[in-house]
Amino acid sequence: MNRLPEGDTAANLRADRRLFTTVVLFVGAIFSFGASAQSAWVFETERLSIAGHTLTEFTDILVRFSINMSAVAILVGLSLLWRMIERGLASVLVMCVAIATVAIGARSTLQFLAGVHASTLPYNLYRDAAVTFAVSLIVMALGLAFVGLSQRVRAAEREQQLSTTRATEALNALQQEELRVRRDVADALHGTMQQRMVLVEAGLNAVAERLRAPLDPEAALDLGKRIEAIRSDIDILRERTLRELSAALYPEALDRGIVPAVRALTARVPHSIAVRLDADDVPVPDSLDRTQRLLLVRIAEEGVSNALRHGSATEIELSLRLTDDEIELGVRNAGLAPEHDAEFSGLQRLRSRIGSVGGALELLAEPDGALLRATMPLAPGGAKGGQPTDQSRSTAELISSLAHRRETR
Amino acid sequence: MANTHATLRVAILEDQALFREMLQHLLRAFPGVQVVSAGGVRQALAEWDPSQIDVALLDFELPDGTGVDAGRALQAVNPKLGVVLLSAVDRVQVMLELSEHEQANWSYLSKNSSTSSASLIRAIRASAEGRSIIDSTIIARREPRVGTRISSLSPRQLDVLKLLAEGLTNQAIAEHFDLSINSVNNHVNAVYAGLGLSDAMLNPRVSAVRVYLEESV
Numbered sequence: 001m002n003r004l005p006e007g008d009t010a011a012n013l014r015a016d017r018r019l020f021t022t023v024v025l026f027v028g029a030i031f032s033f034g035a036s037a038q039s040a041w042v043f044e045t046e047r048l049s050i051a052g053h054t055l056t057e058f059t060d061i062l063v064r065f066s067i068n069m070s071a072v073a074i075l076v077g078l079s080l081l082w083r084m085i086e087r088g089l090a091s092v093l094v095m096c097v098a099i100a101t102v103a104i105g106a107r108s109t110l111q112f113l114a115g116v117h118a119s120t121l122p123y124n125l126y127r128d129a130a131v132t133f134a135v136s137l138i139v140m141a142l143g144l145a146f147v148g149l150s151q152r153v154r155a156a157e158r159e160q161q162l163s164t165t166r167a168t169e170a171l172n173a174l175q176q177e178e179l180r181v182r183r184d185v186a187d188a189l190h191g192t193m194q195q196r197m198v199l200v201e202a203g204l205n206a207v208a209e210r211l212r213a214p215l216d217p218e219a220a221l222d223l224g225k226r227i228e229a230i231r232s233d234i235d236i237l238r239e240r241t242l243r244e245l246s247a248a249l250y251p252e253a254l255d256r257g258i259v260p261a262v263r264a265l266t267a268r269v270p271h272s273i274a275v276r277l278d279a280d281d282v283p284v285p286d287s288l289d290r291t292q293r294l295l296l297v298r299i300a301e302e303g304v305s306n307a308l309r310h311g312s313a314t315e316i317e318l319s320l321r322l323t324d325d326e327i328e329l330g331v332r333n334a335g336l337a338p339e340h341d342a343e344f345s346g347l348q349r350l351r352s353r354i355g356s357v358g359g360a361l362e363l364l365a366e367p368d369g370a371l372l373r374a375t376m377p378l379a380p381g382g383a384k385g386g387q388p389t390d391q392s393r394s395t396a397e398l399i400s401s402l403a404h405r406r407e408t409r
Numbered sequence: 410m411a412n413t414h415a416t417l418r419v420a421i422l423e424d425q426a427l428f429r430e431m432l433q434h435l436l437r438a439f440p441g442v443q444v445v446s447a448g449g450v451r452q453a454l455a456e457w458d459p460s461q462i463d464v465a466l467l468d469f470e471l472p473d474g475t476g477v478d479a480g481r482a483l484q485a486v487n488p489k490l491g492v493v494l495l496s497a498v499d500r501v502q503v504m505l506e507l508s509e510h511e512q513a514n515w516s517y518l519s520k521n522s523s524t525s526s527a528s529l530i531r532a533i534r535a536s537a538e539g540r541s542i543i544d545s546t547i548i549a550r551r552e553p554r555v556g557t558r559i560s561s562l563s564p565r566q567l568d569v570l571k572l573l574a575e576g577l578t579n580q581a582i583a584e585h586f587d588l589s590i591n592s593v594n595n596h597v598n599a600v601y602a603g604l605g606l607s608d609a610m611l612n613p614r615v616s617a618v619r620v621y622l623e624e625s626v
Contacts, residue, residue, distance in 0.1 A: 243498055256475070256506065263502055271626045274556030284506050315556065 012154065016085055016147045021076050024143040028072030031135050036064035048115055063114055071107040075099055075136055084140075085147050092144065100136035104129050170356040173349065181248065188245055196237050203230045244268070251297045257285040258293045258327070262300050262318060269304060273313065279320035288327065292376060295353060296320075296329050299361065302346045303331030303372040313369070325379070326359075331372040347372075418461060419533060421446040422453045422479055423468040423495070428520070432466065435526045436533075450474035450482075459486035463537045469496035469503070477503055480515065491536025492516070495523050501547050505622055509615050516542040516576070535576050541615065542576030543622075557624035562603050569596045574618045 039045045040061050047060045055063065078099045079085070084092055108129065207226055210219065246252075247268070253260035259279045266275045288296075300318060307313035313333035321328045351361040359376035419436055421444060423429040429446055436442050445462075447453035450473045465483050467476030480492040493516045494503070501517050516532040522544050523529050535542045548571050553560040559567065572582045583593040598608060604620045606613045 239498060252500070253503070256477075256503075260503070260506055263505065264500075267502055267626050269626070271552040271554045274554060 012151075013086070016150065017080060019150055020079065020085055020143040020147050023146045024076050024079070024139050025072060027139050027142050028075065029069065031139065032065050032068030032072060035068055036061045039064055050114075064116065067107060067110045067114060067116070070110060071103040071132065071136070072139070074103045074106050075140055078102060079140065079143070085144065096137055096140050099140065100133050103136050104132050107132060166356055170353065173352055173356075177349070185245060185248055188241075188248075192241055193237070193245075196233060196241065200230055200233050200237075203233070251294065251301075254290060254293055254297065258282060258288055258296055258320060259284050259286070261293055261297045262320065265297060265300055265304065266318065269308075269316070273308070274315040275304075276315075276317045277319075278317065282320045282322045282327075286322070287378065292327075292357075292378075295350070295357070296327070296374065296376065299329060299350050299354070299372070299374045300331060302350055303333075306347070306372070307331065307333035307335065307370070315369075326375050326377050329374045329376075332366065332369065333371075334369040350374075416441050416443055417533070417537060418443045418445075418463045420444075420453070420457055420462045420465045420483075422448075422450070422465065422471065422476065424448050424471050425468075428468075432523065432529075435524075435529060438526065439530055442530075450479045453479055454482055457483070459483045459490055462487065462490055464491040464493060464533045466493045466495060466533065469494055469500055477506065481511070484511070489514075489539070491533070491539065493518055493532045493536050495520050499547050499550070501543060502622060504543070505619060509612060509619065512541055512615050512619070513612060514539045514541060516540075517544060517547070518542075519544045519547055522546055532576075540576050541618065543574045543618070545575045548574055551625040553625050558604050559621055559624045562600060566596055566600050566603060569593070570600050570617060570621050573597070573600070573614055574621050 040047075040057060047054050047057070048063055049055060079095070082095055082099075084095045084099075087095070108125075203226060207223055207230070210223055215223065243252075247264075251261050252264035259277075259282050262279065263277055266277055269275045286293075304316055304318075307316050313335035315334040317330075317332045319328075319330040319332070321330075347361065347363060354361050354374060354376060357376060359374060361372070361374045364371045364373065417439075419442055421429055421432050421436075423432060423446070426448070429448065433444050433446060436444050445457060447456060450471050462483065465480060467479050469476045471479075476492075476494050476496075480494070484490050484492065491514045495518055497520045499519065504512055504515065504517060507515060514536050516536045518528065518532050528544070532542045532544075553562075553567065559570065562570065568586075569582060572585060577585065579593045579597060580590060582588075582597075583590045586593070588596075600617060601608055601613050604617055606616050606620070610616060
């Protein structure tokens with residue numbers, strides 16, 4: 001959608017042709033006039049005559065100039081006809097030689113007809129041809145150089161625009177994500193948290209009510225049980241609900257490394273699912289920055305919850321592999337294979353995020369399950385550039401840390 | 410080595426003043442216990458002399474770092490220093506980030522349990538003696554994950570492993586189950602074998618606890 005005007009190659013080509021024509025005609029005209037003026041004024045060559053009449057100085061120069069310009073016109077015409085500016089270096093060299101040769105031939109023929117070299121020695125004729133040949137090559141080379149320069153400027157502009165677009169897209173995605181996660185966290189606070197707090201409050205009220213009157217031992221025992229039940233409710237609130245909310249905002253152990261963060265994630269998976277983490281060759285702490293860790297944790301989270309939700313997984317194996325220039329995360333689950341072309345919105349979102357730092361994310365069907373595999377270059381942004389700015393990076397860190405869907409309610 | 414009669418020098422690192430004072434208060438009630446305290450990692454490392462500390466009682470999450478960072482820094486100066494980590498939520502898997510060697514005298518206590526002076530002093534004394542204790546309320550909450558080595562232990566072997574994690578000696582385990590020390594030794598060896606550990610390892614007890622933490626949730 002937002003792809004760049006790179007597509008409009010026809011317009012670019014037209015512009016390049018105009019540029020080439022202009023440069024060759026302009027520089028060619030300078031050489032042509034110079035050569036004509038030199039013959040007339042510097043070497044004081046004998047003036048041309050037509051039908052026995054010697055031409056005036058002005059007309060003499062005009063005829064010589066026109067002959068030279070016709071050679072220039074041949075340079076331009078053949079170059080355009082043979083589409084020289086669109087070809088590779090080897091073709092360009094061959095064409096230049098051929099075109100220059102044709103131009104010399106045409107010029108010499110016209111000069112002969114106009115009697116320019118009537119009194120010139122053959123030796124000088126060769127010299128004249130050699131100079132013309134060199135000048136033709138120089139003029140065409142200048143034209144080509146200008147075209148090359150303009151193409152490079154265009155490419156740089158395109159790259160600049162592309163990376164700006166990429167950064168804008170990444171920022172938009174993050175802003176969408178911030179909204180979504182804020183809503184999720186707010187929902188959880190209003191829903192689960194509020195309800196449980198109300199229950200705890202009601203329970204404490206009931207206990208307080210009972211304590212207003214004297215208690216027999218049996219009632220005291222009963223109250224003790226109630227207080228114990230309230231305590232256990234608070235325990236669940238603290239250890240589970242609050243903890244999950246906190247992890248939704250910022251994954252546990254993220255500051256200590258990718259391995260502790262992924263391990264903390266696996267600890268949230270019920271013990272009835274066989275989960276293994278294979279990350280022996282990743283050190284703690286590692287060289288990843290927090291943004292990179294965060295993205296990988298989110299992908300691992302998405303992989304695990306998809307495996308549980310869509311793949312009815314009984315076994316999940318997470319792996320982290322580190323090479324010199326990239327880190328690979330795998331989430332493999334035994335269970336159902338993903339449906340053909342199954343794509344979940346969460347995955348697409350994560351794919352575009354990891355794509356914006358030069359990484360890749362794929363969901364593959366395996367003989368007895370599925371494999372979600374992410375690769376990320378260690379140098380953020382990779383060779384493609386498009387790194388978020390410092391400001392958007394810290395925003396990214398805050399925002400995308402929110403990107404966790406509560407799964408267990 | 411500290412014992413009940415000698416002085417026990419404890420350093421408390423806790424950022425919440427109220428909780429810090431409560432810990433100080435609890436510990437000063439024990440004869441021979443000397444207490445210093447700090448509210449942040451930087452302050453602790455600047456003010457404390459690790460060679461003058463037997464046990465550091467460290468809150469897990471602090472405004473300027475973690476108790477793990479602080480404990481490692483202190484042990485770098487005084488390797489014999491024991492560490493007790495305190496945490497409001499169960500983050501016991503952080504023990505897996507320690508090396509086996511480090512883990513030997515690190516204990517882990519939930520903040521709930523630390524309000525009981527008995528379990529608090531028990532963890533501190535154990536770490537001072539170079540042992541490792543994991544809070545029994547945290548152990549009680551954990552379940553073996555299916556498909557793991559510990560899930561294939563017998564119920565009695567799993568109970569023995571849990572008590573090892575809680576820092577009990579074989580003798581204490583024997584008393585707990587009212588068994589002979591010989592049969593406890595046999596159970597312990599069966600646990601090591603079941604986890605693929607050998608008795609000839611440097612510290613099979615610590616290794617077994619690590620496997621337990623890794624394979625239970």
